Amino acid sequence: MSNREKDNQWLEPVLRKGLTRVHAPAELWDRVVLPRMDSRRSAPPPRLVWMLAVASVVTASVCAVAVAWGHYPNPAGLNGLERPVEFRSQRASDIRAWVRQRTGLDIPLLAHPSSTIEMIGASVAEAGRVEVRYRVANQVASLFVSASDGRLSEHKHVIRGSMDNVTTLSWSIGPQAYTLAVQRTASLGGACLVCHTTESIL
Amino acid sequence: MVLNDNDRELIEACQRGDQDAFAVLFAAHSAKVYSIALRYAGDPAAAMDIAQDTFLKLLSNIGQFRSDASFDTWLYRMVVNSCLDYQRRKRKLLPILDGVIDAVCAVQDTVLHDLLRQERHEAVQDVIGKLRPDQRIVVILRYMEELSYEHIAEIAGCSVGTVASRLNRAHRVLERRLSHLRRPGGFTRV
Numbered sequence: 001m002s003n004r005e006k007d008n009q010w011l012e013p014v015l016r017k018g019l020t021r022v023h024a025p026a027e028l029w030d031r032v033v034l035p036r037m038d039s040r041r042s043a044p045p046p047r048l049v050w051m052l053a054v055a056s057v058v059t060a061s062v063c064a065v066a067v068a069w070g071h072y073p074n075p076a077g078l079n080g081l082e083r084p085v086e087f088r089s090q091r092a093s094d095i096r097a098w099v100r101q102r103t104g105l106d107i108p109l110l111a112h113p114s115s116t117i118e119m120i121g122a123s124v125a126e127a128g129r130v131e132v133r134y135r136v137a138n139q140v141a142s143l144f145v146s147a148s149d150g151r152l153s154e155h156k157h158v159i160r161g162s163m164d165n166v167t168t169l170s171w172s173i174g175p176q177a178y179t180l181a182v183q184r185t186a187s188l189g190g191a192c193l194v195c196h197t198t199e200s201i202l
Numbered sequence: 203m204v205l206n207d208n209d210r211e212l213i214e215a216c217q218r219g220d221q222d223a224f225a226v227l228f229a230a231h232s233a234k235v236y237s238i239a240l241r242y243a244g245d246p247a248a249a250m251d252i253a254q255d256t257f258l259k260l261l262s263n264i265g266q267f268r269s270d271a272s273f274d275t276w277l278y279r280m281v282v283n284s285c286l287d288y289q290r291r292k293r294k295l296l297p298i299l300d301g302v303i304d305a306v307c308a309v310q311d312t313v314l315h316d317l318l319r320q321e322r323h324e325a326v327q328d329v330i331g332k333l334r335p336d337q338r339i340v341v342i343l344r345y346m347e348e349l350s351y352e353h354i355a356e357i358a359g360c361s362v363g364t365v366a367s368r369l370n371r372a373h374r375v376l377e378r379r380l381s382h383l384r385r386p387g388g389f390t391r392v
Contacts, residue, residue: 011373011376011377011380012345014322014326014380014383015326015341015345015376016345016346017322017323017326018322018323018325018326018327018330019241019326019330019341019342019345019346020237020323020346021233021234021237021346022233022236022237022240023232023233023236024232024233024235024236024237024253025236025246025250027250028232028236028250028253028254028257029225029228029232031250031254032228032254032257032258032261033221187321188321189321
């Protein structure tokens with residue numbers, strides 16, 4: 001290998017993993033053999049595009065909220081992630097014990113989460129819904145947990161969504177249902193480190 | 203790459219207007235063309251336009267292809283030109299669908315792995331998309347298609363030194379912007 005081809009040793013694998021091939025959509029063949037169907041030639045007027053886009057946003061928002069809030073802890077107050085918590089502690093084990101004592105729910109918080117995680121505390125809202133709040137790389141995240149009827153052993157029925165400046169991920173596992181809410185600029189994967197080690201995720 | 207007899211027959215059939223042969227050729231190369239377009243444009247709709255444009259050019263120009271040339275290089279050059287054409291005619295549209303609810307239902311136990319992989323792909327795609335077009339296409343050909351500097355130079359119509367220089371500049375940008383992926387194990391820090 002010549003000097004010029006000695007690319008950065010850590011960057012190359014990252015690029016190769018991030019630039020994998022994908023299958024072409026089946027629609028591509030139709031667009032090649034039936035070029036008259038080319039959407040660019042029959043593009044609707046810009047105003048109609050905007051109207052359809054706005055309608056799509058509203059419809060998608062309503063559907064996602066209806067689905068997610070019907071089955072998972074309602075992350076009420078997503079815009080209020082900075083409001084005070086009922087029990088403040090920077091120790092995950094204390095928060096876990098407090099929640100278990102108050103509600104009977106056992107949230108599998110790591111006793112010593114990743115150094116990117118900074119615990120803030122927890123609150124119990126109506127119907128026994130728990131909010132565990134923490135920071136992940138200085139961005140606020142909340143894990144909402146409530147009892148569910150399910151008896152699933154793995155993460156099931158995962159719903160990913162977003163609204164305003166918050167991204168959410170909802171799932172059920174065991175007798176509990178979870179919704180993780182993070183600020184849009186934060187990493188959902190990073191927020192998972194409150195319960196998972198890096199090794200367990202990778 | 204030199205054409206083998208089967209490839210030569212296939213291309214000659216395409217040159218005679220045999221649609222079945224074109225379907226075989228399309229099936230063999232559609233993933234490659236679409237993937238380059240997708241990684242270049244970062245948007246599936248734009249990638250469809252670029253891939254369609256490439257195959258329409260292929261269809262109309264295949265009669266001019268000489269069987270002693272490399273079909274792969276010819277096709278790469280076509281998709282690269284389509285990417286650069288797209289860049290030239292691209293209009294700056296507001297990312298109006300950026301805030302659209304993105305609801306994905308999955309029933310699998312590898313959700314965390316998928317989440318991490320998706321975030322890593324998005325980070326790489328995002329940074330690649332911000333490279334200059336000439337650097338972006340070189341990075342895609344190098345790391346997705348695993349092409350040599352010499353082959354990239356042939357496709358891009360420039361010298362090997364220019365390819366090395368573009369890659370070098372791209373590396374410096376990518377190293378800086380993807381440094382959060384550098385931790386052992388590649389976990390995306392936030």
